[in-house]
Amino acid sequence: AQSVSQHNHHVILSEAASLELGCNYSYGGTVNLFWYVQYPGQHLQLLLKYFSGDPLVKGIKGFEAEFIKSKFSFNLRKPSVQWSDTAEYFCAVNARTSGTYKYIFGTGTRLKVLA
C-alpha cells in the first residue's frame, strides 16, 4: 500500500540555521510528490511539487526539495530559516492506485524557529 513517512516530528531551530526535513515514500510506480505547509491558524497550502524532469525543485519562500528515486525520498531543504517559517510541513504523494489517483500525506513535521 502507498505510504509516506516523515521521520522528524518536531524540529526546533534558531533563525539562520539550515533546515532539512526528511520524507520517504513507498510506492513502486510513477509518483508525484508535494510538500504542503500549514502556518499557525491557516489552512494547508502548496510549498512545492515534483512531477518530472529536474529532480531538484524550488518552491516559495526559498524552499527546495530533491527527489532521489533510488532512495524513494523527497527531502525538503532551506539554507537559512526565518521565524516566519514556523509551521507544520507535510509531505504528500499522489500516485495511481487501482485505476485512480490517491493523495496520501505523511504525519507532518512541526517546525519552530526561535528568533
Add this chain to the structure above:
Amino acid sequence: NAGVTQTPKFRVLKTGQSMTLLCAQDMNHEYMYWYRQDPGMGLRLIHYSVGEGTTAKGEVPDGYNVSRLKKQNFLLGLESAAPSQTSVYFCASSSRSSGANVLTFGAGSRLTVL
C-alpha cells in the same frame, strides 16, 4: 473567488448524535477529498470523489459516509458520532484527474464529540 468553503467551522456533538459537514468549491474541480487531521498522525484520507455521483474509500472510512450529488459539493456525514471522531476535518479539491493534481484546501472544521 471563494475557493473551498467548509461549514460549519466548529461543532460540538454528544456521542451518538449525527451531523453533516459540507464542502463547497467554486472552481469546477473534478476531484474532492475529505481528510482528518489529528496530532502526530498528519492528514488521513477518509473518502474521496473523482466526479459527480462517485465516491471511494480512503484510509480511514469507518464511521463516515459521503455523497457527491452535485459537482461542487461534497458532504461528509457522521451517523452516530463517537469521541474518536473528535478531530479537525479538511476538505480539498483538485482540477485534474492525473497525478499532477495540486490540492486546494478549505479552512477546516473542528469537531468535538463529548
